[in-house]
Amino acid sequence: MNHYLKEYNMLSRVPMSLVMFKFVIEHISRISRILQQDNGHVLLVAVGGSGRQSCSKLACHMAEYHLYQIEISGNYGFNEWRDDVRSLMKKAGVEGKPQVFLLSDSQIKDEAFVEDINMILNTGDVPNLYPGDEKADILDKMTQLPKDSGKKGDTTPLALFNLFIERVKSNLHVALAMSPIGDAFKNRIRMFPSLINCCTIDWFTAWPDDALEKVAEAFLKTVDISDEMKEKSVTICKEFHTTVKEASGEYFLKLKRKNYVTPTSYLELIKTFQSLHALKVEQITTLRMRYEVGLEKLDFAAGQVAVMQEELNALQPELVKTSEETEKLMVKIEQDTVIVEAKKEIVAADEASANEAAAAAQAIKDDCESDLAEAIPALEAAVQALDTLKPSDITIVKSMRNPPSGVKLVMEAVCVMKGIKSERKPDPSGSGKMIDDYWGPSQKLLGDLRFLESLKAYDKDNIPPAIMKRIREKYIPDREFDPNVIKASSSACEGLCKWVRAMEVYDRVNKIVAPKKPNTPKPKRNWQFKWIN
Known part of the structure; x- marks a missing residue:
């Protein structure tokens, strides 16, 4: 079999x-x-x-x-x-x-x-x-x-x-x-x-007694226990199964309810014994290992304590000396504390003064920022307008033989801002007078390959007052000098018109903000207004 x-x-x-x-x-x-x-x-x-x-x-x-x-x-x-x-x-x-x-x-x-x-x-x-x-x-x-x-x-x-x-x-x-x-x-x-x-x-x-014994012996063969203990375990497993079967019979006689005790129940009993034995062996082994490790650590700790005791005895004279030095140091610290307290009051006064200066600087900063709130958007819009221009757009304006009046007006204002002088030419209307003509210088200016870069790098913080006076008197009030009007003549000149007007706004605001800069207290960072390219 x-x-x-x-x-x-x-x-x-x-x-x-x-x-x-x-x-x-x-x-x-x-x-x-x-x-x-x-x-x-x-x-x-x-x-x-x-x-x-x-x-x-x-x-x-x-x-x-x-x-x-x-x-x-x-x-x-x-x-x-x-x-x-x-x-x-x-x-x-x-x-x-x-x-x-x-x-x-x-x-x-x-x-x-x-x-x-x-x-x-x-x-x-x-x-x-x-x-x-x-x-x-x-x-x-x-x-x-x-x-x-x-x-x-x-x-x-x-x-x-x-x-x-x-x-x-x-x-x-x-x-x-x-x-x-x-x-x-x-x-x-x-x-x-x-x-x-x-x-x-x-x-x-139902399985006979010898069958119960054979099965228990076969399953318990792998359990790591002595032969005598195996024999007793086989006997107790068989006894458990037999007594449960007898108790089930009594249960049926008293309550008329069946409890079936099958060979599977017996096998489950043996497997439970095996798993419980393995669990207990594992637990006891773990406890034993912990005990052994604890003993090793105690021995190690005892050795370390002896070594440290010897080191402590050797360091005892140095500890006494260090203690005396510490006492002297404490006396000196108490003396220095009196001096520090006196200086603390002086520092507190300086701190209050610094706080007042910081508050004043913050007020100036807020005032400057409110003034610049008008100029910064105009500057950014002008820069964006210049960024949209291409060399081809400048070339188109330069190549105009008979430019519209709006184009001439814008280029005239740009020449004034750049400090370029006009040319004296006879009046085309036949009046016989000599007039200032900016178209020739404008074409030369437009021919400069770094024309747009020069506008972006324009020193807006140091514009001569004479230039700004002329811009405000002649061009800003002129209804023709409006980006929306100029746009009909030339898109490139529209951006240049925005740039001139932005320079005028920035100069006007800067005249208000600049006098406030020297009043800024030194502890506070000086505010610099930069045109973002």
């Missing part, structure tokens, strides 16, 4: 951990003998956890039969059941491979499953199981069997299908694992008599 078990575990994806004692060997032998009989079907009756499926799997492996089980899922229903039954019967009838269909009561989701099993046990067939095309395929494959064997036989559809049914009966063995608990088992036995008539019943009773 152990040989077959090892062989099964090597081949199976789900190995079994079985302990071979007399009780298990008897059931495996009984199931193996039944399955190898003609029309051998077995009904395994026991509560859950008694080893019915494990014994059936090993018996099937010993007989070299193929084990077939359905996989129950949430969507598994009657149609999926019929598909599985068709597949199973084709393997048994068409392919001729011996099959063991293992079905437990927990897999029966519909009583129609049991009805189909009843028909298979009784007749080897399920009515209306195969659609027409599948049945024709089965008959076609059955036709090949007499040819392959060299025998002549009846090839009518009825004879061929009967041959298929006979092969199913010969190769298909059903193993039903059911629990006697509740009314479901009784009702199924009454409704489907083939479960009794066509099956050999194998009733799993």
Whole structure:
């Protein structure tokens, strides 16, 4: 049996951990003998956890039969059941491979499953199981069997299908694992008599004492305890299981309520003992390690204390000397404290004066910022206007032969701001007088490649008063000297007009702000007004 078990575990994806004692060997032998009989079907009756499926799997492996089980899922229903039954019967009838269909009561989701099993046990067939095309395929494959064997036989559809049914009966063995608990088992036995008539019943009773001992010895073999302790642990596990079973019987007699003590309960008891033993060993080992580490640290601390005591004794003279020096230093600190207090009053007075100066500086700063609030937006707008100009725009203005009056007016104002003198030319109207003409100098000025940069770097903080006086008297009041009006003549001159007007606003504000700069107290940072390029 152990040989077959090892062989099964090597081949199976789900190995079994079985302990071979007399009780298990008897059931495996009984199931193996039944399955190898003609029309051998077995009904395994026991509560859950008694080893019915494990014994059936090993018996099937010993007989070299193929084990077939359905996989129950949430969507598994009657149609999926019929598909599985068709597949199973084709393997048994068409392919001729011996099959063991293992079905437990927990897999029966519909009583129609049991009805189909009843028909298979009784007749080897399920009515209306195969659609027409599948049945024709089965008959076609059955036709090949007499040819392959060299025998002549009846090839009518009825004879061929009967041959298929006979092969199913010969190769298909059903193993039903059911629990006697509740009314479901009784009702199924009454409704489907083939479960009794066509099956050999194998009733799993309670494990005997030697089985309990064998199982406990096998599981406790890996536990790291003495042999004497293992024997006592086996005895106590068996005693626990037996006393609980007896107590369950008394419980039923008094309250008429069943408490089932199964072999699974016994295995869980042993596994609980193993896990509890491992937990306690781990806890005790941890405590022991802590104790040992604590002792090592205490020894180390004692050694360190001895070393420090020696060092302290060696430092004792120096400590006395340091203490005397500290006392002298404390006396000096007390004397210096008197001096510091006197200077503290002087510093407080200076702090009050500095606060007053800071308040005055803040007031001047706020005043300057309010004055500059008018000039800064105009300056920024002028810079943006200059930034939008391109050399091509300047070239267009320069190339004008007869520029509009607005263009001449703007360029004249720019020349005045730059300090460029005019040319004396006769009056074009024929008056005979000489007039100041700025167009020639304007063209020369526009021809300068650094013309725009010179405007951006213009020294706006030191504009000569004479220039600003002329700008304010002649150009600022002129209605034609307006960016919106100039825009109609030239977009480039519109930006230049904005620049001249911004310079006038800044100069006017600067005349108000500049006198306030010297009044700013030295502790406060001097405010400088910069034109942001």
